[in-house]
Amino acid sequence: MVKAVVCGAAGGIGQPLSLLLKLNPLITELSLYDVVNALGVAADLSHIATPAQVTGFLPPDNGAERALKGADIVVIPAGVPRKPGMTRDDLFVNAGICATLASAIANACPKAFILVISNPVNSTVPVFAETLKKAGVFDPKRLFGVTHLDIVRASTFLATVLGKPQDAPKYKVPVVGGHSGVTILPLLSQAEPKIPSDVLGDKAKRDALVNRIQFGGDEVVKAKDGAGSATLSMAQAGAEFAEFVLQAAFGGKKSQRPVQAYVYLGAEAGGEAVKKEIGADLDYFSVNVELGPNGIEKILPIGQIDAAEKELLGAAVKELGPSIEKGATFQPAPPKL
Ligand SMILES: NC(=O)c1ccc[n+]([C@@H]2O[C@H](COP(=O)([O-])OP(=O)(O)OC[C@H]3O[C@@H](n4cnc5c(N)ncnc54)[C@H](O)[C@@H]3O)[C@@H](O)[C@H]2O)c1
Structure with a gap:
């Protein structure tokens, strides 16, 4: 019996993500929480003939904790x-939402695996950690900032550059660091299969590929022209990452290869x-991890990186530090009386 919850389930990511989780045979119960429209999304998905039983929740009567x-x-x-x-840093308004949801999780399901998609991930994950710490239930092995879309994009863009999109x-391509612009650090030198030297050694081609991986999200924001950011690709990446965690915890399958978060x-x-x-005392970083029944079993080293990547690492670390600090020191507004 596995219960999954989507918070923000009626949104652009939330709806397709909830659909993909409804199709996951490991999930037997699926709760959908949102401040709007969660009941409609739940009713719709509940007609799909898969094992997961779907229920929607809105805020009244402590809906978040019931979900x-x-x-x-x-x-x-x-x-x-x-x-x-x-x-993504302009989205720090989401910190308050994250603190509220973290408090509800601390009360209702303190042992749950928590997968944070809400941006800016570089700051919202520290917001979750600090709120859970205050409640005395922080288990760092169970908290993940979802950066998997960067990995998905890196594979797609690299295959395109190599003329083999299929x-x-x-x-x-391992992608480490954070999840925003220059904090996204693709390790092209570690790609598998190896990138041919006429691409890896060509500075202009390489810089263009790195830039596309770092700022790929902007392509979607621009194309949607005011209607939001990546939703469908993010839903797929989020569901795939959830599957890695679920398989390791409940499916009896340790991850075949490390995953990044x-x-x-x-x-x-x-x-x-x-x-x-x-070379920095950062508390959070996107890295390769091995997963097991209790979440993170091992944090793996970054390994050998080349000179170009060392330069990118410097820029990533410089920007990540203040973003982490901003999240870790965030003080939620006191509740209105
Ligand atoms: N991690 C990533 O790689 C990645 C990729 C794309 C987008 N994102 C982020 O994901 C977030 C959601 O994006 P979207 O396109 O789905 O946005 P959206 O506006 O379409 O959906 C967000 C949903 O959250 C709901 N919501 C707002 N406040 C809430 C609360 N207090 N409790 C529960 N639900 C609440 C809204 O009602 C809405 O349905 C954004 O912060 C976006 O930047 C992350």
Whole structure:
């Protein structure tokens, strides 16, 4: 029996993500929470003939905690998306929503795996961690900032550059750092299969590919022209990442290969080694992790990177530090009396 909850389930990401989770045979109960329209989305999805029983919840009568009660996994795309000209940092308004949801999780399902999609991930994950710490229930092995869309984009864009777009699923590019502009650090030198030297060694081609991976989200924001940011690709990436966590925890399948997520570096052995590799005392970083029944089992080293990547790492670290600090020191407004 596995209970999954989507917070922000009626949104652009929330709806297709809820659909994909409804199709996941490991999930037997699916709760959909939103401040609007969650009942309609739940009624619609409930007609699909898969095992998961779907229920919708709105805020009245402590709806968030009723939705979350006893959850095993909570996926959170709640909040405001970007409009043209905005960076993810401009979405810090979402911090308050994240703090409120974290408090509800602390009360209703303190042992759940928490997958944070709401931007700016670089700051909202620290907001979750600090709120859970205050409630005395923070388990860093169970908290993930979902950066998997960066990995998905990296495979797709690399395959396109190599003239083999149909081979996108075969390409694996580790992407570490954070989830915003220059904090997104694709490790092209570690790509599998190896990138031919006429691409990797061509500065202009390489810079263009790195830039597309870092700022790929802007292509969608621009094309949607005011109607939001990536939703369908994010839903697919979020559902795929949830599947990795669910398989490791409940499906009896440890991840076949490491997965990447933005995690607390104190989560497990390995985090301190990453801090040494990046040469900075950052508490959060997107890294390769191994998953098991209790979440993160091991944080893996970044490994060897080349000179171009070292330069990018410097820029990523410089921007990540203040974003982490902003989230970690966020003070939610006191409730209105
Ligand atoms: N991690 C990533 O890679 C990634 C990628 C794309 C978008 N995002 C982020 O995901 C978030 C959602 O994007 P979207 O396009 O689905 O936005 P959206 O506006 O379409 O949907 C957000 C949903 O959240 C709901 N919501 C607002 N406040 C809430 C609260 N307090 N509790 C529960 N639900 C609440 C809204 O009613 C809405 O249905 C944004 O912050 C966006 O920047 C992250």
